[in-house]
Amino acid sequence: MAKKNIVVVGAGYSGVSATKFLAKKLKKDSDVTITLIDRHSYHTMMTELHEVAGGRVEPEAIQYDLQHLFARKKNVQLVTDTVTAIDKENKVVTTKLGSYPFDYLVLGMGGEPNDFGTPGVKENGFTLWSFEDAVRIREHILTTVAKAALEPDAAVRKAMLTFVVCGSGFTGIEMVGELIDWKERLAKDHKLDPSEITLKVVEAMPTILNMLGRNDAAKAERYLKAKNVELVLNAPIVEVAPDHIKLKDGSTIPTHTLIWTAGVKATSDAADFGLEKARGNRLVANEYMEAKGYEDKNIYVIGDLVFYEEFPNTPTPQIVQAAEQTGHTAASNIVAAIKGGEKHKFKGNYQGFMVSVGSKWGVANLFNKIHLSGFLAIIMKHIVNLKYFFDIRSGYYMFQYIMHEFFHIKDDRNVARGHTSRYGNVLWSVPLRIFYGLVWLLEAFKKIVGEGEWLKPSTWFGEGSWFQGDSVFPWTWDYQAATDAASSASADVASAASGAADAGAGAETVAHFGLSYGYGEQPMAVIEKAPDWFVSIMKVIMPNMEVAMFFQKMMVFVEIGIALAIIAGLFTWLFSATTIVLVATFCLSGMFFWVNIWFIPVAFALMNGSGRAVGLDRWVIPWLQRTLGNWWYGKPKSMYGQK
Structure with a gap:
């Protein structure tokens, strides 16, 4: 089969959406190459330009490198260049630095300001x-x-x-x-x-x-x-x-x-392409987004550049929703032409409009039914922006958007009024981080020492430790009884189980609820008895005593590792989150008391980047981001497609 060349001009909303769609639908077609040409090596989130102009976010917050957006898309070639002419008969796109033959051409070069000839x-x-x-x-x-x-x-x-x-x-x-x-x-x-x-x-x-x-x-x-x-x-x-x-x-x-x-009009770069123009220099297309008069040449027009009357005297609006939808329509029709299938007519589906008036207040009209203002309208705008990153499958820039809009923000200029800003000094959380790590380290070593002496390592791992006897987990207490109900060992295990239950949960008549320990009181367990559904899951994970003991011993060293990492400030967010999961597991096991429930809020508090102050995260996380980023995305360049 002859190789098919698809050329997309313009990396705006419509061009990126069309290219993403084409790359996904044609990824198994080795004979198809998609070339995306733009004068810049990045995609700009145009709807957030005002945030840079108004000093809310740094310029890089709205600049998305094309190599990041199309990482691992082997059927997409990126070219940084300016299109100067289109040979419609010979089907060649000419740029300042070269030329690109095409079988299918998508023009999504966007618009530019319209000053209506106003002097000055x-x-x-x-x-x-x-x-x-x-x-x-x-x-x-x-x-x-x-x-x-x-x-x-x-x-x-x-x-x-x-x-x-x-x-x-x-x-x-x-x-x-x-x-x-x-x-x-x-x-x-x-x-x-x-x-x-x-x-x-x-x-x-x-x-x-x-x-x-x-x-x-x-x-x-x-x-x-x-x-x-x-x-x-x-x-x-x-x-x-x-x-x-x-x-x-x-x-x-x-x-x-x-x-x-x-005002806005179609980009003047397209004025000399020889295609039919309408108001504002927009290029006329039919319902399939094919350029009028050149339907047989497989030339498509999308985004702010296209003039298609959805209704009499009403062309597609020059908004993001229309740009993405026209891009999808053109891409769908190219896929249908290559792989076989029916053409898709454009049908606008505009789900509403939102406008932010600063970082904390806005208005929104959704589906012509839901009217929001203030805080809720801004929340909805953030949700729509996050959905955009989901649509173009860019988890990397979704994360960057969240960081720029909610955490890397100054002067309380976000919907959370600055409460989420990481510019708050995390230095003062260092003592808490070290103390929390020491608590986990001490608790882990208690499980090693057992009834031995702390200063005599030769007495460790003996009686009372997690390395001798049977498992302390409540769902394992009947393992011995199940294998030999008549043996004395079974009776001993049952007795031990009873004692452990009393020690872990406390006698129901004397246990006292409290968030701090009261002298002489028996603390109350968060959950007295592990739920049946949880026990069922644990029995699948630990089907016998040998597996249970393996997990029990491994858990001790896991806790030591977590403790040392938190003390050193290494992957603090990850390991603090892990302690929350462990505490939740201990709670469901009936092995955790209300007086220690403070573990959870402390872990959440340490997830604020506390490892970057007097901690290894200050160096490790940036290095890891650079290394993994270069491995996955490659090194960003100022220009693409140059030999």
Whole structure:
């Protein structure tokens, strides 16, 4: 069979989704090669650009290396390059550095800001449509506030500290929301009063957030006003100057920072491809996402670049959900063409819209039925973002997202209001970590010493230790009786069982509940008798006394290993979690008392990265992450596909 070449141009939401789908469905087809071309070596999480621009997360938090996303996908070739032309007749994609023949071509090059020809936007404004845009805005704001703090002229100072966002769509409102959260930090770092920083949203329409219902938009409007954001509505911008903007009514707003989020159009890179265009330079496609007029050439258009009217005069919206779904449609039809099957028509399934106004508050409309605001809306947005990583099968970046959004956060700028931040000093948990490790070490050695003398190792492993006699586990007490019910050994075991039960659980009439030991009291077991279902499981794992004794002896050395690791701060998260599992097992066995239940909350407390302070985790974990990352993903490169 002739080799099939699939070329995907653009590593945005649509391109990544299409390539992931193709790689999965065609992984067994050795004669198919998928080439993903993008001008960058990374995928940008466009919906979170405002978090970088507004100083909430570091730039790398939204930058996902393509090699990580397509690790171990042997049928995907990554190329970092810019497409300059498409030979539709000979079916060749030309780039700045080479050319790539194709049997199937998917164009997902996305969009770019639309300034509608407004004078001065390109020269004096800031757009928010790329990773570079977000970093540029962030650096400009930091520089401008620093200069304003030293500016003696009150009028100039006020203009420098006035930040204007043009456009009240999702991007604009999310951007001003980040500025709300960032304002306090900016003021503090530069010895300013936060009230000196002015935030404005300028909108040509009479309302904001027009993708949402009016009730949801009204909630957002009230929140913005409560945060002292000035909404300038019915006010198209007609000119942007370095130190002011001019509105249609002739008025001006002095500002050195205008962030333009007022519109989007298809990328200008696709303008010369010779494909039919519609509004905003979007390329026209049919219901199969095939480029109009070139259906026989197997050219597909997806994402923000595609113009397909789902309904009369209503093209697919330029949102993430539509981008992913158009990508899946095109990929499904390519798979059907290669492997045989029916074509799939595009049918949009938009499950709702969400907008965050800063890190702690938002509004959401789900399925046109569920309306959320505040804390719950932000939680839902995080869930949707986590689902995205699940959809593209990237556990690595799902973990990174969680770390950046919940743990590597400053100034309480997350939905948990900073309570999950790892920037809290873990040094003070070191004494607790060492003490907890010593407790486990002492308890393990008690099981070794038994009735021997602590300072005489020759007396260890004797009577009373876990290495002599029969197993202490309650489900093993009837093993001897089952094999020889008439023997005296059976009676001895039964007697020992009775004594162990009394010692482990305590006599029901005298056991006292308490979370700390009371002198002279018999402590109460968490569970007096192991549940039958648990005993059944344990009897399968330990079917006889020999196996039970093996597990019992092994457990002692496991506890010693855990204790030493916790004391040394090595894999503290993992071993602290393991102690929780062990305690839960001991509780279910009827061998753990309420007075020691503090083991569990202490273990949870030590899972906060405590091993990175005066512990081996400070060096081991970063080394392990680098080593395993390079082994699994390979070393990230600034460019892919170059010889």
